Amino acid sequence: MVAVEKYLWFASLACIFLAWEMIVRLGMVPASKLPSFSTALLTLLSCLSDLGFLALVGQSFLNLTSGILVALAIAMPLALFTGLRNRLDTAITPLIMLAGALPDIALLPILVLWIGSGNAAAITLAAFSAFFPMYFTIREGTKDIPKDLFHVAAVFDTGRFDTFRKLILPAVSPQLFTGLRLAYDFVWEIVLAIEILSGVTGIGSYISGNVDAGGVNEAFAAILAVGILAIAVDRLLFGRAERWLRRWMD
Numbered sequence: 001m002v003a004v005e006k007y008l009w010f011a012s013l014a015c016i017f018l019a020w021e022m023i024v025r026l027g028m029v030p031a032s033k034l035p036s037f038s039t040a041l042l043t044l045l046s047c048l049s050d051l052g053f054l055a056l057v058g059q060s061f062l063n064l065t066s067g068i069l070v071a072l073a074i075a076m077p078l079a080l081f082t083g084l085r086n087r088l089d090t091a092i093t094p095l096i097m098l099a100g101a102l103p104d105i106a107l108l109p110i111l112v113l114w115i116g117s118g119n120a121a122a123i124t125l126a127a128f129s130a131f132f133p134m135y136f137t138i139r140e141g142t143k144d145i146p147k148d149l150f151h152v153a154a155v156f157d158t159g160r161f162d163t164f165r166k167l168i169l170p171a172v173s174p175q176l177f178t179g180l181r182l183a184y185d186f187v188w189e190i191v192l193a194i195e196i197l198s199g200v201t202g203i204g205s206y207i208s209g210n211v212d213a214g215g216v217n218e219a220f221a222a223i224l225a226v227g228i229l230a231i232a233v234d235r236l237l238f239g240r241a242e243r244w245l246r247r248w249m250d
Contacts, residue, residue: 002079013231035217043221053206061204063119064191067126068183074127075134076176080168083142093139100132104190105197112198117146119201122194129190134179141175181238188230 017037023029026034035043047053082089104125111121145168195204203222210219 009235033216035220039217040220040224041153043217044224047218047221047225053222053225056201056203057222059119060191060195060204060226061229063122063202064126064184064187065130066123067128067187067191068130068180070123070127071130071133071183072132072180075131075179078122079138080142080172083139083145083172089139096132096135104129105193108194108198117198117200122191122200124158125194125199126187126191129212130183130187133182133186134176137175137179137182138172141172144184145171177238181234184233184238185230188226192226 021037024034024039031039073243077090077243082092107128108121108125112126115121115124191202192204192207194200195202196208199205199208207219207222210216210222
């Protein structure tokens with residue numbers, strides 16, 4: 001039963017692809033505007049032999065991953081400090097909430113003006129977008145640590161490094177993985193939007209270029225490639241990490 005539930009998401013995905021195929025086959029949407037799933041899949045299989053196509057997918061994934069890692073390097077220590085220090089939390093978190101309310105894409109022209117329209121702009125905006133889900137999840141996880149545990153650590157004269165390694169890190173690890181997972185899912189949209197709007201090299205600019213040139217099959221093949229990659233990373237990386245974390249916590 002557990003094994004069946006594990007793959008229910010695949011059945012749901014298959015239903016979506018089947019509905020996509022039927023909508024086009026029944027003529028509800030013209031194939032010139034929406035290729036069938038089978039057409040998009042065959043086009044994708046053809047594109048996979050193109051090293052240029054693979055390089056664009058890899059560049060987008062690199063921009064996304066770099067942005068998330070930059071955000072993690074900033075968000076984690078800041079979230080730990082604010083989670084452990086109420087005064088610091090009161091002073092800083094409202095400002096972070098205000099910054100988080102800013103529309104990400106609206107910042108793109110400013111970033112392009114400051115640092116150019118290259119990959120640096122994509123990574124910077126990806127980091128900005130990824131920062132907030134990681135900051136708030138790690139902060140809440142830190143705040144949820146019972147204060148008595150810190151008192152026990154103080155009684156046994158536990159050093160700061162050991163307190164972090166044996167108490168804080170295990171306690172916030174579930175929230176850390178949750179923040180990373182949320183950031184990964186959300187930042188894909190941001191990276192593609194940056195590449196489409198500003199022409200940054202990546203699979204987003206490939207999609208935009210093919211739509212403008214009438215290559216709708218290639219555009220949807222690229223969208224399908226991004227979707228498959230996003231699902232694969234989510235299930236194979238984050239899914240396995242989550243199961244490992246549960247066994248570790250137990």
